[in-house]
Amino acid sequence: MIRLLVVDDSPLMRRLLKEVFAREGDFDLSFARDGAEALELIPAVKPHVVTLDVAMPRMDGLACLDLIMLRHPCPVVMVSALTEDGAEATLAALDRGAVDVIPKPGGAVSLGMDDLGPALVAKVRAAAGVRMRGTLRLAERVRLRAGGAASPAPATRPPRADAKPPAAPRLAEKAAGGLVLIGCSTGGPPALDAVLSRLPADLPWAAVVAQHMPASFTGALARRLDGLCDVGVVEAGPPTPIVAGRVYIGRGDADVVVVRRPAGLAVMAVPSSAEHRWHPSVDRLVDSALAHLPADRLIGVLMTGMGVDGAAAMGRLRAAGGTTIAEAEETAVVWGMPGQLVRQGGASFVEPLDAIAARILGELP
Template identity: 45%
Template sequence: MRLLLVEDSALMRRVLRESFAGERDIEITFARDGEDALEKLEQFQPDVITMDINMPKMDGLTCLAHIMERRKTPVIMLSSLTDKGTAATFEALELGAVDFVAKPDGTVSVDLSSVVDELHRKIRSAYDASASRRTREARGIAANRNAQQETPAQSRRLNLARPRAELLLIGSSTGGPGIVQHILEQISGPFPMPILIAQHMPPKFTTTFAQRLDAACPMDVIEVTEPMPLAAGKVYLAAGGRDVVVNRKFNRIMAEPVPSDPQFPWHPSVSRMVMTALDKIDAKNLIGVMLTGMGDDGSTEMAQIHQRGGVTIAQSEDSSAVFGMPGKLIEKDGATVVLDAEDIPEQMKRWLGMVAPIRRSKC
């Protein structure tokens, strides 16, 4: 793997170099700022790029825009935990960055020990996803088109309205924020149930994300920072750095933030969210949507929704930044249907009777 690390701080460059000292299969080149990065982009032709946002001469956002135009490459942003840093991170994701890692101590962080493992995982995940996509394109294979062959029974099921559904659950990670926003933007009119989302993010970032979604989407979007009842037609986003669990009190479905549990490696945990929903709600009354992301968070639990009579969607590999989570759901025979990201809102509305069912020929 050819890895380009764009960082203006000499101290940070040293810390990053040391963190990759044992990675024998990675060739590393550094760039001091955005201008230097664009030169290295052509000379080094990296497979993956990590980039700071705040840099002299040319900042990370401007550089990222040029990279997406000149030689589209997976880019992971190194972000500060300031309000300005979180806002800039979402701008980077909209420009085409695949993911981000939050620096624990702000713009210049000597102690990266708490995020080095995360950084390495995300770099390798971005590289693997990019390599897989290039292989498919070279072979002319449309991934996932044959992941599940529709039987006549499945075809009927996909168009079946589910008026009794009580809760729609969305699990998302790497590459997910833009897909989540797209899904919510496409839902217009009264939505007959609440939507609860677990998007892997650190603290502060989910606050900014909820605000951006609320401004962009027809439905109200609320960050779950305290126990709250779930109301139809509203979207609830799990708070970063914690988990969210589903409860039932006085016959009302509740979402409650809880401290993260070490047995669940990603947070907010999709597994924990879906597990607690299954404990309080009949699976037949749940809809699960698994979006792009590395790892397998939530795949076992969301597969149970499908296997117990509910319905689930797995995002297709072609439209996923990283096919870990939806891929694992498919492997576990847990996906009712596999769809490109752009087709997910339509299927959700079809299940809920918000659009007319597709008429199929008897033959």
């Protein structure tokens, strides 16, 4: 049985979530009305997973998450409103140790839960298999055990001291010599931070990212990464020419594809394909790039995430002569997607997270 603690101030949401998980038959459910009550229950319940609402009275989700990670580290899935503030808070939560996010349904909540229920169950099951990193906020935990005060984590990670200044208009954009295609899901935003922040501003290729995420969150993710990285990071929407030294984040709840326009290659968001379960689809992104570029001008990177999205297409990429990199099991929050690539023999290299950027740069012509 998976012990699940649901933390939400809404009686309706608690009831609906109870119905969703009770139908599965393998969840042992507990409930808390706010963060303070959750912290009281956790030592007794010892949950395998916590679902945590962001906006709550008395103690909100971010404050509660901080203390969970310091006192009782366990996998946490955030349940967040589909708003700009909700997106920013969700990214802050992922920085603080949450492993995934699910959007809170709007409008007729009961109808929205019918659509979100299967995805929520899948995310919680994946979270139950997450191995919490022993180094996660270790210094703060040590201070807390020693009787000192734990510093609350910042709402967002500050930009690096050497972060790039505001971008000036470019006189001439340089077409990318090739593409780095990155796919990730659960645990992806911190992994993207670790990889993209190590890429130089003069990167001769561009990168396109398919990160499984709701549409309201990917724009905030792109803006945050743009402030942390030397490469420029933007969300892919309408057809945009692909230029060197730029990273394009696929818009959530859609797919991101490479297309050929009269002026050259472009990247764009397109309606999600029913053939693929998760969106933006990594498989669809890689296949679209293979349709327009030779395999030796493509590098595929598959990082943390549940399921198998990306493994089949990246296997085809390697078979055609391209390079593929899978994140190593020891650093992946969930070794589903990269693990499948490795098991099927589709990975040219298997690298821990902190070595992926160097491997990308080393494989550029």
